[in-house]
């Protein structure tokens with residue numbers, strides 16, 4: 001469903017500090033499966049996730065999403081595809097402090113132009129699924145760690161994207177919360193979502209829900225990794 005063909009990402013191209021974060025990556029992400037990008041710090045996992053999720057463009061190579069080449073689409077088309085296709089869960093969750101949980105969850109849907117009342121009702125029912133409806137008006141910085149984690153998942157789901165992308169989602173969670181996070185991902189997988197996570201956490205890598213591990217080292221697929 002997402003195919004990268006010979007993708008590279010060069011930062012600071014042509015300058016003294018030029019750096020090749022990804023080199024010659026060819027990979028196919030299967031639908032309705034859980035794929036984990038595994039590799040040491042600095043190996044290129046976040047860069048690869050950003051390219052898979054349409055948040056960054058490759059320097060060279062091609063991206064095909066649902067049989068459509070999206071490599072060179074103008075930003076306005078790409079951002080529309082990004083919003084409809086992907087839900088993002090960031091390391092440390094990146095919730096916006098100072099505003100309520102409900103507003104945080106609604107933010108990714110604002111550009112879709114839906115009527116405010118409808119969007120609010122949808123956000124509330126998503127919060128209900130995650131046991132957070134009673135906390136909707138609470139500023140996010142007042143939530144517990146577990147609530148923040150569920151809030152981040154709810155926000156990623158607000159546009160009902162087919163693909164969830166999570167960058168080191170358990171890096172700042174204890175074992176119990178990490179297990180709960182994986183339980184949520186298992187349920188989403190059962191609902192047919194495609195899940196792509198970057199992680200070097202053994203709890204994630206060895207989890208039963210993982211269908212495929214893509215190992216990365218120094219910006220390349222590690223030896224033996226099939227596309």
Ligand SMILES: Nc1ncnc2c1ncn2[C@@H]1O[C@H](COP(=O)(O)OP(=O)(O)OP(=O)(O)O)[C@@H](O)[C@H]1O
Nearest residue numbers: 011012019021039040041042043044045046047048
């Ligand atoms: N905007 C940028 N400009 C220059 N170099 C960058 C930029 N973003 C990433 N890099 C470099 O590219 C390499 C890969 O970074 P990336 O964040 O993808 O690795 P990672 O595997 O996700 O690491 P971590 O597990 O520490 O998050 C690193 O050496 C990083 O310093």
